[in-house]
Structures are given as C-alpha cells and as structure tokens.
Amino acid sequence: MKDMGFRKFKKYLQIFLQLQRINLMKRMSYPVSFIMSCSTVLLTMVLSLLFINVSFSFMDNLAGWTYYQMLAVVGSYMIIECIMWAFFGQLNAINFHIMEGTMDGILLKPIDDQFLASFWRGDPEDFMRLITGSALVVVSIENTIGLDFLNLSLFLFLIFNGTVILYSFNLIVRSVSFWVIDGSGLWLLMERVTSNSQFPVDIYYNKIVRGALTYIIPLAFVATVPAKILTNRDIDFQLVELSFVMAIFFFFVSRYFWKFSLKHYSSASS
Amino acid sequence: MGKYLAVISNSIKKNLAYRANTFILMISVLFSFGVLFYFWNSIYMQGNKVGTYTLSEIISYYIFITIFELLFTSTNTAWSIGDEIRNGQITNSILKPMGYFEYKFSQSLGVIFYRMMLFVPVIALVLFLLRNYLTQPKDDYGYLFFIILSFLAFILNYIIYYIVGISSFWVVDNNGFFFTCLVVISFMQGQWMPLDLLPTWFVTLGNYLPFKYLFFVPVGVVSGRSAFEYSMLIIPLLWCVSLYFLAKFLYKKGIKKYEGYGV
Numbered sequence A: 001m002k003d004m005g006f007r008k009f010k011k012y013l014q015i016f017l018q019l020q021r022i023n024l025m026k027r028m029s030y031p032v033s034f035i036m037s038c039s040t041v042l043l044t045m046v047l048s049l050l051f052i053n054v055s056f057s058f059m060d061n062l063a064g065w066t067y068y069q070m071l072a073v074v075g076s077y078m079i080i081e082c083i084m085w086a087f088f089g090q091l092n093a094i095n096f097h098i099m100e101g102t103m104d105g106i107l108l109k110p111i112d113d114q115f116l117a118s119f120w121r122g123d124p125e126d127f128m129r130l131i132t133g134s135a136l137v138v139v140s141i142e143n144t145i146g147l148d149f150l151n152l153s154l155f156l157f158l159i160f161n162g163t164v165i166l167y168s169f170n171l172i173v174r175s176v177s178f179w180v181i182d183g184s185g186l187w188l189l190m191e192r193v194t195s196n197s198q199f200p201v202d203i204y205y206n207k208i209v210r211g212a213l214t215y216i217i218p219l220a221f222v223a224t225v226p227a228k229i230l231t232n233r234d235i236d237f238q239l240v241e242l243s244f245v246m247a248i249f250f251f252f253v254s255r256y257f258w259k260f261s262l263k264h265y266s267s268a269s270s
Numbered sequence B: 001m002g003k004y005l006a007v008i009s010n011s012i013k014k015n016l017a018y019r020a021n022t023f024i025l026m027i028s029v030l031f032s033f034g035v036l037f038y039f040w041n042s043i044y045m046q047g048n049k050v051g052t053y054t055l056s057e058i059i060s061y062y063i064f065i066t067i068f069e070l071l072f073t074s075t076n077t078a079w080s081i082g083d084e085i086r087n088g089q090i091t092n093s094i095l096k097p098m099g100y101f102e103y104k105f106s107q108s109l110g111v112i113f114y115r116m117m118l119f120v121p122v123i124a125l126v127l128f129l130l131r132n133y134l135t136q137p138k139d140d141y142g143y144l145f146f147i148i149l150s151f152l153a154f155i156l157n158y159i160i161y162y163i164v165g166i167s168s169f170w171v172v173d174n175n176g177f178f179f180t181c182l183v184v185i186s187f188m189q190g191q192w193m194p195l196d197l198l199p200t201w202f203v204t205l206g207n208y209l210p211f212k213y214l215f216f217v218p219v220g221v222v223s224g225r226s227a228f229e230y231s232m233l234i235i236p237l238l239w240c241v242s243l244y245f246l247a248k249f250l251y252k253k254g255i256k257k258y259e260g261y262g263v
Helices: A001-030 A031-055 A067-100 A103-107 A113-119 A124-143 A148-174 A185-200 A207-215 A224-231 A237-264 B001-015 B019-045 B056-072 B075-087 B090-094 B100-129 B142-168 B174-186 B198-207 B216-222 B231-257
Strands: none
Touching: A001 A031, A001 A113, A031 A067, A031 A124, A031 B174, A067 A103, A067 A113, A067 A124, A067 A148, A067 A185, A067 A224, A103 A113, A113 A148, A113 A237, A124 A224, A124 B231, A148 A185, A148 A237, A185 B019, A185 B075, A207 B100, A224 A237, B001 B100, B019 B056, B019 B100, B056 B100, B056 B142, B056 B198, B056 B216, B075 B100, B075 B142, B075 B174, B090 B100, B100 B231, B142 B174, B142 B216, B142 B231, B216 B231
C-alpha cells in the first residue's frame, strides 16, 4: 500500500516535471518573445515598487507598517504570484477550454483531472517575480529584525500555505465556468481580489471587512501574515497555526467544489 | 455604411451571447469599485495623504480611471489582430468588401456599445452612491469637454492597439511584445497612479508621447484636477492623424509580407 502511494507520487512528480519542461520548450521556441516577456514581468515588478516608493514618500507608515515591512508584504506577494503564474497558469485558461471544447482533452487523460487542469500550462517568464520578490524580502530582513532561522523557516511555511489558499480560492472561482460557460468576467474578479493581497489587511479599519478578508476571502494569509512573521521578533504562533488550518480547509473545499462542478460539465465539442 | 453597422451589431450580439458572464462582469465591476473606495478611504482615514491629492480627488481619480479602463480600453484589438495574422484568419477579413482598419474599428465600436449597455447602469449607481466624495470639473462645460476628450481617447486608443496588433506581420509570436506594450501604455496613461506624482523627468517624457491623452488628461478634466485647454484637444487630434497614416502605411507593408500561414 505504502509502496503504491510512493509510486503514484513518483509518477505525478515525473509528469509535473515533464509539463514544466514542455512549457519552457514551448516558450523558448520564440526566444525574442520569451526574453521580452521576462523583461516586461521584471518591469511590472519595478513599477509596483515605484508605486510603493512614491506612496511612502508622502507617509511614514501604512496602518503601522513601515516601508521595509511593507517591502516584505510586496515581496511575499510577488513570490506567491510567481508560483501561481509559473505553475498554475492553466487555471486562468479553464473557461477558455470549456468554451472551446478543448477541456475534454484534459479530462480524458488517465490522470487526476484537477492535477492536470492545474498544471497543464504555466508561464515560465513569471519566474522573474521570484527574483524580485526574494530581493525585496532580503532587503526587508536586513532592515528590520535581521536574519533569524526560525522566522525565515516559518515565513517559508507560511508562503506555502498562502500559495495553497490562493490556489484553492482561484480554483473555486474558476470552477463557476462549468455553469456559465463563458466565465471570462471571473478574471476581473480574481484580478481585483488577488491584487489587493499586496497590501496589508490592517489598512482596512472596519473589523467586519478585516474579518471577511481573513476567514471568507482569506487574503490576510497570502502576504500579510508571512510578512508579519518575517519582520517581527515576537512570533504569533496562533497565526501560523491558523494559516495551516485555513490552507487545509480551503484546499479540501476547492477539491470538493471542483469535483462537484465537473458533474455539471457539458462538452462543447463532439 | 450599412456593412459597418452590421459588423457593430454582430459584435454586440457576440458579446451578449453569454448572459451569465454579463452578470458576473457587473458584479466584478461593482466589487472593484467597492474595493477601490474602501482602500483609499482606509489610507486617508489613518491621516496619510498622497501628494497634493485630497481624499475626494484621489477617489475621483481612480473611479474615473476605472471607468475608462472598463469602457475604452482596446487591448482586445491588438490580441485579435495578432491571432488573425498568426492563424491565417486575416485572409477572411481582408476578403471582405471593407477596409481592415475600418472593419476592426467597427468591431471595437461594437464592444464599446456592449460595454456601455452593460456598465453604464453600474457606473451610474456607483457615481450616485459616491456623489459626496466626487470632485467636480473646473470649467462650466467640463462634462462636455470630458465627453469630447473621451471620444478622442477611444480613437487614439484604438489606433495605438491596431498598430501593436499589426506588428504581428513581422514577428510570428508577438505575445512578449504585446505584453510589453500593455504594461508600458497602462503605466504611461496614468492607470497605475496619477502621473503628476511621478518625478519631473518622467512627466516631461510623457509630454512628448500620446499616452497621457488616453486616460490621464480626460480624467484630470472631469475630476477638476486640471482646467480644459485647447491643446488637450489639438495634440491628441494630431497624434490620431499621424498614427492613422502610420497604421495605414504599416498595414500596406505588412500585408505584402503576409504569407497566409495557417490558412
């Protein structure tokens, strides 16, 4: 039994690596375009940073967050965005596949449908986000509490949780496309929700809104909580535990919702 | 003229085909306005201030920028032209008894009409709810000037993205270039932040380019940040004319190079 589980894991890992290889090869077949995309992702990051710098030239702190702490929030967001685009870029194309009828090709493969619908396509140019995000995190660490092994380990753990939460939330939203067929409008909703994660949820003065952004649309755990743990000596372990619980909870909800939504899929092809 | 009206009508019908998505879009738009208002309100309530912008000014700025983004952005023009060139579909379009520039413009107009039908009720509701936060134009005819500048901005927007699209005649995979243009234009038109908050050298550079007339200038007039000047009308008009001729020239050159790949 144990051996079978390991074999399955190995098989999925191999498929995952192959998909990454294919994605990179596809992009690299047009090297100029790929380099331009990489440069533009980098430019987007620079412009985001410019926005923060301009804003902080007029204020000392944002809801108690200093400039360097804020860099940790933005850096965390960039790292998670990198994972979302580079590995789960396919989520953005779910509604397109449903509309065009090409979803069948994904569902008919002898492999877990959610796995393939998530990893089928990725945008390797978004690895640039990892570089800029990590650089911001390093600058933030150096200018706040300095390098601490425990804080850094917890930060990485929280980034993992944040990714799972954002992935699950994204999958739930995209699954609505199975009912509405053209779910391109969901893109706008997702874009507005996720882009808001690059600001600490503490800026929202209303307790109800802050609560909603923590438990219903759990944006707080995407970038705010990892940055808080990374830049504060006093570690709030309750937040770490809560982040883990939320990640597991949202993952299973998204899994259930995906399976439920699939039952309502009517192919547009054949 | 009738044939172009048919293209506009088809474009509207195509977009209206999926009604549930229309409803989702409306919810998304309402949500994005809500987030915007709440975000800036929270920042200013804590005693912060961005540049010389008051809370009303910054909310007005971003609300009108979002309205422009929803109604007038023609990025789809670039992507659809790029796709048509890449997969050979442009052959169908150029066989039609109408100019390709005019054909795509009619499609784009159809999209604008569809968006207006969809978003204007939501926008009206938002403007009504936020009426106490919104600033007024400086001029008596501010709203009229705003409508004229918006129309001009839409045309300029279309021509720019048309040029971006037809660049696909020369580069097979144009996604990288499109993406670059999208980011640069969106920043330079003031979508990310008000341009007058940026360093002087950037503002000077922006004065020599057409992008600020797409969003920043019309929004400045309607939100009362700047008074209307005739140069706001003449300069984008000159840009429209010169870019129109550039677009025609590039299309002529490009179509000679086109090999009908994928047909």
